[in-house]
Amino acid sequence: MRTAPRIAAILVLLCTPAWADSAGPAPKPGNGASARQNISGFFSHFPFEGGEAIYRGVCQGCHMPGAVGAMGAGAYPALARDGNLETGAYPVMIVLKGQKAMPGLGMQLDDQQVADVVNYVRSHFGNRFRDKVTAADVKAMR
Numbered sequence: 001m002r003t004a005p006r007i008a009a010i011l012v013l014l015c016t017p018a019w020a021d022s023a024g025p026a027p028k029p030g031n032g033a034s035a036r037q038n039i040s041g042f043f044s045h046f047p048f049e050g051g052e053a054i055y056r057g058v059c060q061g062c063h064m065p066g067a068v069g070a071m072g073a074g075a076y077p078a079l080a081r082d083g084n085l086e087t088g089a090y091p092v093m094i095v096l097k098g099q100k101a102m103p104g105l106g107m108q109l110d111d112q113q114v115a116d117v118v119n120y121v122r123s124h125f126g127n128r129f130r131d132k133v134t135a136a137d138v139k140a141m142r
Ligand code: HEC
Pocket: 054, 055, 058, 059, 060, 061, 062, 063, 074, 075, 076, 077, 078, 079, 082, 084, 085, 090, 091, 094, 095, 099, 100, 101, 102, 103, 105, 117, 118, 121
């Protein structure tokens, strides 16, 4: 009896990722979607909830912890004590559409997420703007 085909079969089994056999209809989000769906979901929609989590997960990589900004290969403006945030529509527009080196994030963040992160930035890091933008405001600006 030849063992080579058996070894090959075992290798195929070992190397097949767990999700490869779940090629049925796509499960609805939130019911234990496979790793593959989670990964593709990550690129199309950021999973973070709440202004602070969204800031940390999405904005902080460029604007830095504490929103102090950074100078290096590019200039990432500080959002701390930033008078430009006075009008809520301004940061909403930038987050949705982007501006120069900042990518628009309107495809990855839903209306509530944009409102939450904008309200968070406008009321933290030394910013004290009390009025809040709403998901409806964001929707109207898309
Ligand atoms: C890939 C890097 C990057 C990410 C991620 C990013 N930004 Fe920016 N952001 C920039 C750059 C660069 C600018 C400056 C754009 C310009 O030159 O006009 C900027 C500008 C801004 C401004 C305008 C600041 C001012 O004083 O005029 C706001 C507000 C802002 N970003 C908010 C956010 C928020 C909120 C997030 C997260 C949802 C975010 N940014 C994510 C790079 C980024």
